[in-house]
């Protein structure tokens with residue numbers, strides 16, 4: 001039985017989501033449904049019922065939904081469990097939401113500084129590199145230095161963890177939704193093996209001297225527990241998969257856009273940190289492919305403007321950032337960093353609601369990592385552009401993976417740039 005929604009919204013006939021049916025381009029499919037059925041409609045897909053809303057009032061109501069009745073946590077879990085082994089969710093004691101205590105960000109940025117120096121050594125004086133490969137490796141190194149055990153961010157341990165995390169990668173659930181049926185059919189065998197590998201590497205690091213603050217907190221939470229080694233390693237694993245992949249992707253787009261904009265590149269090299277912040281926010285906004293979902297646990301009302309729907313338990317209320325972020329007012333399809341004033345739009349007057357545009361979300365679920373992510377991306381682009389002259393080897397502007405429905409866009413195929421160390 002599918003969840004009740006009253007009154008009945010328009011049903012997008014024949015439309016399914018990429019976990020359940022093959023689609024050419026997940027965002028385009030929903031854009032076509034919106035054009036045909038209006039700003040609020042239902043998609044029935046697999047066993048699920050999604051109420052999508054894109055109207056100004058609907059999106060405002062979406063961000064105001066109470067977590068205990070319409071849950072982001074449950075929606076994220078249902079999405080990620082398509083890829084991650086069930087056991088990783090059980091019994092976690094340190095969660096990604098607890099990564100931002102006083103002093104934490106300064107430590108992560110110190111680790112980023114070291115990871116950037118290592119990246120420069122690996123790049124050498126000149127060559128070519130895939131932008132998204134470079135940013136993924138950098139994010140792994142910074143993240144593992146910040147929350148895995150001593151030694152996990154260098155040498156053989158690091159290479160083993162990179163390989164394991166690239167296999168475990170929870171973001172495949174929304175970047176390659178069309179691959180999830182095969183993951184289910186395999187019984188998540190590759191993911192379980194990757195988790196075992198992570199347990200072995202992180203487990204061996206637990207009692208080495210020199211733990212980071214966060215790793216020490218994770219270890220302390222398992223003090224005296226007979227399942228200590230696995231508990232610690234799986235806390236680290238869930239933190240790492242939940243946090244780093246969007247940051248790596250967004251940093252990739254920030255680099256791509258700056259390679260294409262020499263004027264802003266030069267200003268950032270000259271030390272304009274505020275511009276670096278604006279550029280990273282703008283690239284993140286344009287690269288957003290996020291489906292924002294709330295799984296209804298208890299019936300809730302959703303006012304979409306003119307109509308208020310009563311949405312029953314089991315439905316998912318959703319909006320899709322790429323359908324509003326670039327079109328809610330004229331000019332939003334262009335890369336214009338100066339539209340940002342700190343983390344807000346400088347002039348939202350053309351928008352029917354400020355909630356129609358975002359890089360890091362609105363309301364109480366707004367990303368707690370936004371200040372850190374913007375600082376980290378700005379620091380990384382400033383370092384890399386300061387060290388290297390760069391040219392694009394991509395023939396046309398890179399495009400997102402077409403089936404992707406969630407998170408920050410991943411580039412479809414390689415995205416290679418040439419670099420040469422500056423004099």
Ligand code: HEM
Nearest residue numbers: 096097243246247250292360361364365366367368369373
């Ligand atoms: C550029 C990188 C990132 C982008 C674009 C991004 C974007 C977002 C967005 C749009 C939301 C709100 C989702 C919603 O309302 O459904 C969110 C929430 C969240 N993000 Fe991020 N994020 C990034 C990096 C990170 C990092 C590095 C972490 C590390 C821990 C993180 C942790 C979280 C958490 C825990 C939440 C949930 C907050 C809550 O439910 O109260 N994010 N993020």
